[in-house]
Amino acid sequence: MPSQPSRHLEVVPNPKPERDYRIELTIPEFSCVCPKTGQPDFATIRVEYIPDQVILELKSIKLYIWSYRDVGTFHEAVTNQILDDFVAAAAPRYMQVVGDFNVRGGIHTLVTAEYQAPAVVA
Amino acid sequence: MPSQPSRHLEVVPNPKPERDYRIELTIPEFSCVCPKTGQPDFATIRVEYIPDQVILELKSIKLYIWSYRDVGTFHEAVTNQILDDFVAAAAPRYMQVVGDFNVRGGIHTLVTAEYQAPAVVA
Amino acid sequence: MPSQPSRHLEVVPNPKPERDYRIELTIPEFSCVCPKTGQPDFATIRVEYIPDQVILELKSIKLYIWSYRDVGTFHEAVTNQILDDFVAAAAPRYMQVVGDFNVRGGIHTLVTAEYQAPAVVA
Amino acid sequence: MPSQPSRHLEVVPNPKPERDYRIELTIPEFSCVCPKTGQPDFATIRVEYIPDQVILELKSIKLYIWSYRDVGTFHEAVTNQILDDFVAAAAPRYMQVVGDFNVRGGIHTLVTAEYQAPAVVA
Amino acid sequence: MPSQPSRHLEVVPNPKPERDYRIELTIPEFSCVCPKTGQPDFATIRVEYIPDQVILELKSIKLYIWSYRDVGTFHEAVTNQILDDFVAAAAPRYMQVVGDFNVRGGIHTLVTAEYQAPAVVA
C-alpha cells in the first residue's frame, strides 16, 4: 500500500497535557535538492518539543519529510520552515529544530532554530 | 521458581532520608505492543529520582516493567504512566522518567517527563 | 492493518543466482521467554548467507522473529532452530546465524551456528 | 553550473597499471525508492577494486549514484547491478561492492558482491 | 608485604589550603556482598571533593574500599556510608560520592550523594 509525500501534518491529543514534558525525534533520512546545482543534499533533522494540547503524529512527519525530496532549498531556509510548519500544526509550548547537513565543499553545516510560545496571562 | 508480571511496586525504607541524593536506574529491556499494528515495540527506560521516606525495590520494578509486554500503548502515554505510577508508589522529592524507543518508520523517539514534589511550608 | 506473528517464511527469486554474494541481516528486536523462570529474554539475531535460487523476504523474517515472543526456549536451541528454519526455507549455499543474548546472572552469551550446502558433483 | 544524473561512467588511464594496488571508495549518499511502497530508501555504497588499464573517474561515479534517486529497486538487485556496471566500465582485475542499507522494519541489511577477472593464459 | 583491609582513613596536610580546588578519584574495584542472596556485587566508586585542611591518603582509601569485600550492604546505603566516612575523616569543603553498580536483574543502578560544608560566619 504505497503512500504519498505530503506537507499535511496530522496531530493526536496529548495524553498528558497537564504536565510539561519533552518529546525528541531524530529523523536521519532527510533529502532535498541544492537550488544552485540541482544535486541532492542530505541531512539529519532533530526535533525537540514540549507539547500543549496535541502531539505530532509520526507517520505524517515521515510523509512531510519525504515532501522535500525534489524541492530546491537552502540549509538555513528549510530548517526554519520545518520549525514554522511544525509550530503551526502542533502549537507547542516550546520547539527546537536542528538541521545537521552532510559536508559540502569540505564544510559541515548545522542549523538550530527555536520557538517559545508567548506567556499566557492568567 | 517462576515469578509473575505485576503492576504492584514494593518500596523499602530510605537508608538516608535526611539527605537529598540521587538514584538513577537504567532498564534496557522494556517491550510493549503498538496499539495500531499489534506489533512489538522496544525501549530503554531510564529513571532518576531523589527519594523521600522510601526507595523503589528493584525486583518489583522488574516485574512492573514486564507487565507492559502484552499491553498496547503509545510512547508518550506509557512514559507518563510509568512516572505517575512510580511517584504514587514512592512519593519522591523529584523524579524523571525517560522512554528511549527504537526506530519506527525511520524515526527515533525519546520522551522525557519530570515530577517535582510540592514545596512544604515549615 | 495489523499483521500476525508467523513461522512461515516467504522467499523471492534471487536477482543474481549466477554469482556467489553475501547478504547480512541484523535484527536487534528478538524476544523470547526463559523456559526456567518464564521471564522475558532479549537478543540481537544476525544472519549472513550466500543465496542460491531464492532470497528470504524481509517482512516474513520480521513476522517469524515475532513468533518467538511467547515461546520458552534456551539460547543454544533457538539459535540452531532459526538456522534450520532459514536453511529449510531458502536452501542457501551458506548460512550463519548468531544469537547475541543480553546479560543474565552477570554472564553475556553469544551462540554462532553455520550451515554449508553439500558440494554438488557436476 | 548544474549537472545531470547519468548512468554513463567515465574512466581515466591507470597511472600505475604494472602494479596490483587497491582503491577503496565510500559513498554515503545513495538513495533510491522502494519498489513496493514507493518510499525513499537510503544506503552507503562501498567500492573496493584493483584497477587494470583504467580507473573510474570520481565525478561520473557521483552522477551515476545520483541516477538511482527515482528508481525503484531491491537491495540485492541494485548492489549487483552497480557491480556489473562498474566492471563493464573499468574492466578491473578485482572488484567488491557493498550496499549498506538503513533499517527497514527493524532489520538492517548489508549486501556484498565480488568480481574476479578471469585468469589470463600467458 | 601483605596489608590488611581497614576502615581507618589516613589524611595528609593539604598543600594549598588557601585555594578551593577539586580532587577526583575513580576506584573501579569495589566489591561487596548482596544482603539478600549473599552473592558478590561489583561497582565503580567515584569521589570528587574540595579539600579543606587535609586530603585523603590514597593507600588508606584502597584499604577502606577493600574492607567492604565481605560486607552485606545495599547500593543506596553503602554509597551514603562512604560519603559519611570520608567527610568525617577529611572534613572537606565539598564532597560527592557516586556508586556505579553492575547490572542486576537487567537493571543498572547509579547512586549519587553530596556533602556541602556549612557556611562559616566570618
Place this chain on the structure above:
Amino acid sequence: MPSQPSRHLEVVPNPKPERDYRIELTIPEFSCVCPKTGQPDFATIRVEYIPDQVILELKSIKLYIWSYRDVGTFHEAVTNQILDDFVAAAAPRYMQVVGDFNVRGGIHTLVTAEYQAPAVVA
C-alpha cells in the same frame, strides 16, 4: 534464597550435537586474591567453545566463578585451571579461555589458553 560458591559444574544435553557451533560467554565479575599481597584481584573471563554432547549450565558457571573469591592464585595459573575444569566437565570439541586482568603496577595482563579435542579415528 541464597546460594553457595561451588567448584561443581553442571551440564545439560547439547540440543544440536550433530552440528559444530560456537558458544561464547563473557563473565566480567571474576575476583580472586593476589597470593603475594593478599589483596583482591579483578578480571573479566571469556570462554568460547564448540560443545560435543553437553553444554555448560550458566548458573553453575556463576557459582564456580564465585568460588575463587577468597583463593590466592596467579593470573597464568587460574586461567589454565578454569580451562582444565571446564574441559573436564563438558568434554567439548574445542575450548578457549581468556583471563583479562586489571592493571597492576602499571601493567595490564591478558592470558589466553586453548584446548582441542583429539581427533577421532572413524
Place this chain on the structure above:
Amino acid sequence: MPSQPSRHLEVVPNPKPERDYRIELTIPEFSCVCPKTGQPDFATIRVEYIPDQVILELKSIKLYIWSYRDVGTFHEAVTNQILDDFVAAAAPRYMQVVGDFNVRGGIHTLVTAEYQAPAVVA
C-alpha cells in the same frame, strides 16, 4: 573551472531575520605556515553564529580559508583575525570562532574567541 583563494567574503540575505537562530560550520581543512620555522600548520576551524540581516556564503568561506595556505601566522592571532573578518562581513548578533590546531612539540592548542553585538536601544 579552477577558482582562486580570496579574502573577500560573500553574504546572502538571512531567510529568517526575525528569529534568533544558530548556524554552526565545521571546516577541517585549514592550513597555514608557522612564522618561526616556515613549516605548514594544520587546524580545524569551527564557526558558530546568530545571523542578523545576512548569512555567510559557503563557497566564499572556503576560498577565504584557502587564502591562509601560504601565510605565516600564530594560532592566537589567526583565530582572532578570522573572527574579526567574519564579523566585519556578516555583522552577526553573536559569533564564536574556534581554532583547533594539530599537536606541535607534544602540545595540542585550541583557541576560542567570541563576539557579541552591542545591545540596541529601542
Place this chain on the structure above:
Amino acid sequence: MPSQPSRHLEVVPNPKPERDYRIELTIPEFSCVCPKTGQPDFATIRVEYIPDQVILELKSIKLYIWSYRDVGTFHEAVTNQILDDFVAAAAPRYMQVVGDFNVRGGIHTLVTAEYQAPAVVA
C-alpha cells in the same frame, strides 16, 4: 641542537588584548617521580586560560614540563604549583590547570585548580 629543561617561562605579547578569549593547551607527556617510592609517575596536564597582556610561549612550556622529570612531588602539590608558576609568568585574567594522573593502586586521580584575577576598579 639539544635543549635543556628549565623552569623559566617565556611570554609573548597577546595579539588581541582588547578581547577576552580562551586558550586551551593539552600536554600528554608529563612525568615526575613519586616522593614515597622514587618510581616514575605519568600524567596529562591541561591548561585553559584567558590571557591579559601576554601569552605563554609553547616551547618554554615544553621545557618547563620537562623540568619535573626527576622531581619527587605529590599530585595535588604539583598541579597547584604549575598553576602558581603559569599565573606568575603570564598574569592571565583567568587560568585553570588540570593534572590527570595514571592509575596507582587501582585508583585514578584528577586534580583541578583555578585562578581568577582580582576585579579592577575603573
Place this chain on the structure above:
Amino acid sequence: MPSQPSRHLEVVPNPKPERDYRIELTIPEFSCVCPKTGQPDFATIRVEYIPDQVILELKSIKLYIWSYRDVGTFHEAVTNQILDDFVAAAAPRYMQVVGDFNVRGGIHTLVTAEYQAPAVVA
C-alpha cells in the same frame, strides 16, 4: 631555524638487519593540490615496511611530505609515487603505502599500494 621541503630522503643503518621486523609510520598532515581545480587536497599517509640494510630517517620523511604542498597530483598517482620513492631510497624487504584522502564530492577515497622485494637465490 627554518628548513626546506625536499624530495631527498635520508636513511640510517638498520640496527637489527638480521631480523625481519615491521615499522609503521602514520603521517596525518599531507596536503597537495587538485590538478583539475587547483584547490588544496588533504590526506593521511600510512607507511608500513620491513627494512633491509637501512631505515628511513623521520625528519627527511617530513620534508619529503612537505614537498607535495604545491604540487598538482591525483590520489592514485601520488600514492604510487610515494611508494616508488621510498622503495628507491630504502630498498626494503617489503613496503605498503596507504593514501587516505578527505571527502570530495561526497566520496571518500583510500588507495593502497604494496612492494615486495624479489626473492634472492642463495
Place this chain on the structure above:
Amino acid sequence: MPSQPSRHLEVVPNPKPERDYRIELTIPEFSCVCPKTGQPDFATIRVEYIPDQVILELKSIKLYIWSYRDVGTFHEAVTNQILDDFVAAAAPRYMQVVGDFNVRGGIHTLVTAEYQAPAVVA
C-alpha cells in the same frame, strides 16, 4: 620502600608448560630519551609470548622498563633490544614486542619485532 630501576629480569616457573598458551602484557608507561635532542620520548610497549619453562615476573618487568628512563635510544633499536633481553631471560616458544611511540614531528611510529624459537627435532 623505594625500589631501583634494573635490567635484571626475574622469571618464575610456568604453571602449565605442557600447553602452548599466550600471555599479553600492555605497559603504557615507557619513557626514554631522544639521542639527538636529549628530550624525553614516550611509548606504550606491548609484549605477547608463548612461555616455555618459565614466565616473566611482573615487578621485574616494571623495573626493567624503568631502567630506560635516562637512556638515549632510537625507536627501532630499543624495541629490538627489549625483545632480545626478554627472549634471553625467558626462552619463550614465541614472542612479539611492539613499541608504540608518541607523535614526533607530526609522525607516529610503531615498531613490531618477533621471535620464534627454533623447531626441536624429537
